[in-house]
Amino acid sequence: MSKFAFASTGKSCRLLAISELVIIYLGFICVLASFYFTSSEEVQQKVYSLLDIPFLPIVIILLMLSLGLYNPRLRCDEQGVFRRLLIISALVLLLAFPLSNLDFFSLDFQITLYSVVLSLCLLMAFRYVISRRFAESFRHKVLVLGGGERAQIIWQRMRRESDKKGVDILGFVPISGDKEADLGSNKIDLDIDRDLLNYVKANQVDEIVVACDERRGKLPVKSLFSCKIHGVEVMDVLNFIERETGQIAVNQMYPSWLVYSNGFSRPDSIRAISSNLLNITIAAAILFVTWPLILFVMVAIYLEDRGPILYRQTRVGYGGKPFEILKFRSMRVNSQANGAQWAQKDDERTTFIGRFIRRYHIDELPQIINILKGDMSFIGPRPEQPEFVDRLCQQLPYYSERHNVKPGLAGWAQLNYPYGASDKDALEKLKYDLYYIKHRNIWFDMSIFVRTVEVVFFAQGSR
Structure with a gap:
């Protein structure tokens, strides 16, 4: 996994974007302060420059989004991330050069140049520290209830590390009625009627995905309800695949899910x-x-x-x-x-x-x-x-x-x-x-x- 492209799904993606926007803004403030804020008179003269600063950091964040730096399944190494940041720098400077010659835009091109360079260096350092120290905090632990064909969908779709940056799949628990499927060595031998809640507590499971092939009379409803009471989210396999991969498992979709699920509404x-x-x-x-x-x-x-x-x-x-x-x-x-x-x-x-x-x-x-x-x-x-x-x-x-x-x-x-x-x-x-x-x-x-x-x-x- 790249040290600079790490798990950023859902809320963590928004938190990452807000944090990096603040970092970029601080980079601009530091450069502006070193140029102008040497005396109280200059502070008063250049305070209006602060009004122009948020514009370029927001542009940088939008460009990072457009070039995939907030894509949770970004597959590139450090050089790929660095190349994207160089493109972002060039585009921002191309935008800033004509703006710096306009009367209503108070930031000089030299200040913008130094600010962009400093901000992107801070971003690289921030991503390195986060990916080395706090990457696991962006992941939630998932236990899959099922060991057949439906569970195999998760195994096939999320086998690579780049496909499961936001989750940590602890294993697959086979249920009576499941068809034979190759899940490697990831099957867990567990008495779901007696030991499911204890396993969830011991391993700090955040989410249980129901992916069994036969539900009628096979689901441990009482155990699942107990887990849900203790704060564990219970999710259907189709909803899980949809959320984590950005696609719908058409070949496993059943008509009732299509009818009762949210979405597919006609726009007003x-x-x-x-x-x-x-x-x-x-x-x-x-x-x-x-x-x-x-x-x-x-x-x-x-x-x-x-x-x-x-x-x-x-x-x-x-x-x-x-x-x-x-x-x-x-x-x-x-x-x-x-x-x-x-x-x-x-x-x-x-x-x-x-x-x-x-x-x-x-x-x-x-x-x-x-x-x-x-x-x-x-x-x-x-x-x-x-x-x-x-x-x-x-x-x-x-x-x-x-x-x-x-x-x-x-x-x-x-x-x-x-x-x-x-x-x-x-x-x-x-x-x-x-x-x-x-x-x-x-x-x-x-x-x-x-x-x-x-x-x-x-x-x-x-x-």
């Missing part, structure tokens, strides 16, 4: 209007910033093989209705003459300029037109071709539920899973798409948008 008119305004605002801002790049790509595509610049393809959208998606052409003309195909790694059909624009997702920019037309949203499940949808709806349960929201240019599945090129990948992405549909709101959309910056910066999930 205010949320719908705010979502549309967010889409239009983001689309307009991206067009304003990227129009020189768009013109350059259009010329480059045309000069390479004199073919069409835009690629049009039928996709399935909201309500299962087809629409025509727009992309910059990144493959040779007639690349799908033999029928619809998944894009593969190092696909031979890709052109020279196509490899570049696909790597950095530039080929997706024309979909802003789809967003402005209302065919797509900025955030949502990625739309697929009708040929794939027809087959996947028959093979995968609940796949058609993806069409209850508008498809998106970016999405929760794209942040958490690499490019899908098979039916198996489609199932994994469906788990993330259903999680998004269940929890979607404008704040979740904004969080996904900010974190998408990391995907673009490091060319993740492209083929």
Whole structure:
């Protein structure tokens, strides 16, 4: 586990962000004090500078969020974290340079430079100390009640240390009725009717996850109730997987859970209007910033093989209705003459300029037109071709539920899973798409948008 990327799930993530915001703010205060606060007259003259200080620390925290430094499943070493912090420093300084020349912004560029360097050094030191001394305090102890196929889901999903940074799985307790499953050496021989509460007390268990294959007449209800009375949280395996992995276990989901669980609600008119305004605002801002790049790509595509610049393809959208998606052409003309195909790694059909624009997702920019037309949203499940949808709806349960929201240019599945090129990948992405549909709101959309910056910066999930 990286010394600088450690467990930061739920409340601990918010606590971490607030703590680091305070640290960054103190770094700015220290630099400002060393420059100006040498006499009482200068203090009075420069007090208004304090009003400008919170702006840049908040920007730094947002950039740390966008580059994955608050992602509990961040998989990178110290160099990866340091590289992200260097990118953050460069972006903040690029923002501060023009602001320092404006009359209403009182911080000099030199002060901002020293403040950013000091703050990021303090952040590295803070994360090192926390990860070495207090990492265990961010974890809660979990006992899994079950030793069969449902329990194996937890074992498979959270086998690596990077997948269970926020939890410490003590073991799996088999129950009568469980099917045979490989859980390694993690099974615990325990008489759940007599000794469950004693085990919970002795090992300071915070949470019990019910993951048995057969519940009817098999659950130790009295023992579980006693544990709950003593402050231990009892949770269903589906809710646990949803919380810890950011996905829904579709292949283990039962209809009653889908009906009775929270979420999957239709947005009210205010949320719908705010979502549309967010889409239009983001689309307009991206067009304003990227129009020189768009013109350059259009010329480059045309000069390479004199073919069409835009690629049009039928996709399935909201309500299962087809629409025509727009992309910059990144493959040779007639690349799908033999029928619809998944894009593969190092696909031979890709052109020279196509490899570049696909790597950095530039080929997706024309979909802003789809967003402005209302065919797509900025955030949502990625739309697929009708040929794939027809087959996947028959093979995968609940796949058609993806069409209850508008498809998106970016999405929760794209942040958490690499490019899908098979039916198996489609199932994994469906788990993330259903999680998004269940929890979607404008704040979740904004969080996904900010974190998408990391995907673009490091060319993740492209083929």
